[in-house]
Amino acid sequence: MDWLLLPFEVSFVQRALAAGILVSLICALVGTWVVLRGMAFLGDAMSHGMLPGVAISSLLGGNLLVGAALSAGVMALGVTALSRSRRLSQDTTIGLLFVGMLATGVIIVSHSQSFAVDLTAFLFGDVLGVRAGDLLGLGIALAITIVASWLGYRSFVALAFDRRKAHTLGLRPDLADGLLLALVTLAIVASFHVVGTLLVFGLLIAPAATATLWAGRIPMIMLGAALLGSASTAIGLLVSWHLATAAGASIAAVAVAFFFLSALVRGLVRLVRRDAPSSTVHHDEEIEYAS
Template sequence: MDWITTPFEVGFVARAALAGLLVSAMCAVAGTWVVLRGMAFLGEAMSHGMLPGVAIAALLGGNLALGAMVSAGVVAAGVTGISRWRRLSQDTGIGLLFVGMLSLGVILVSRSQSFAVDLTGFLFGDVLSVRRSDLLILAAALLVTLVVGALGHRSFVALAFDHRKAATLGLRPRLAHAALLGLLALAMVASFQVVGTLLVFGLLIAPPAAVALWAGSVHMIMCGAAVLGAVATIGGLVISWHFDTAAGATIALATVTAFFLSAIATSLKRRPTAEVATVPSPRPAPELESTS
């Protein structure tokens, strides 16, 4: 037991754990809708699409979070605009913006010789350097996420399963889609300075996807994803402490590992049922057929 609790006796590790728990809860809400709507590629594009805004803000000495928010907003608006062209799918717009924004970010980063360390922190985060002010920002972002998620729950459900029905019911699917993109951007922007875009994307997709394999409702997916993300955060920090590995990357790997374990467990549980279902029912014995 001491092997697990000892790391959290240190102040910065305890703050890192609390930050991870807040991010896990926030990403569980936004990530559930991302998984149900099949928007994982959009999440990845938005996470890496924040790079130009962060780079410009760093080069100008401005606020990194503001730069990230503007950049994420550009990606969201671009995807929405391109998807209105009937001849182009949404994936096409996401792919173009993903490559374009990432390329622009790399070009901007290459203009500064001192940006290498900042870029590493942007991708992998520095969860062990979380400050009290960062925790307050994450707590406020989580509160906004919960409020928006609760107010838009009915619209999000209809949008996730039947876009046309959502419009028929007067649930304003375009507004719901915009709000969903806002939740996704908020999760990314509020978390990247603390845990990096790699960890944010891992917590955003892996826990909801793992729980969605066996959960029966949206609320179960959200709650299960929050718990799974919390377990991955604590486990990743413990492993990072004892084996001297990168904390953010270890937590991200723990979330992905949890998904594959859930997928394997689900397949093993369903296999016996499938085998029984495929076994043909035995034919009546010959003597019973002759006596009938």
């Protein structure tokens, strides 16, 4: 059992595990809504759209977190403004902003002498270099996410399945849209400087998508996503320790592997149930999202 426990006896691995779990909890709450509403592309665009702000802050010697927040804010405002156009779909506007922001960031970073290092840190972070202050910041972000998710829960549920009904019930779908976009921004900005945009996006989408294959209620999807994200962090750190691989990329790879493995098992279960005698009670394909 030494191979299993030995890595977590090291202080920086313990901090990495704690950071990964905090990020997993944040992403479980936010990622559930992202997956249910089909907003994965937006999450990807937001995570990479922060590059211009990070690049400018890095070149000027400023706070990377502030630069990321400002850049993400510009991205969010752009998505909100351009999505009102009836001639362009939301995917089109997000795609244009995504490419534009990413290209701008790469151009800015290319003027830095440490181009490769800066871009690698942005994408993959340094989860093994987490400090106590980083954990405090993630804890605050988690608290904000929990409160916002609790306050907006009913609106998020209605918005995820019937926007017109949400409006009829007086749940203010436009405000809920803005709050959800703010939560996505918070999750990405609070986590990227610790674990990188690759890991943030991986933990935002993969665990929630995996949990959706099995869970039938939103709270259970969130719980499943949190457990899967935390497990991905622990296993990824073990893989990184024993195989000398990049920690952030290993965690993201494990999270995605969980999804494909679950999808395979789910497909086999459905195949067995389909071939079972007609007297067998079939699994309800429709997920019951009622809270």
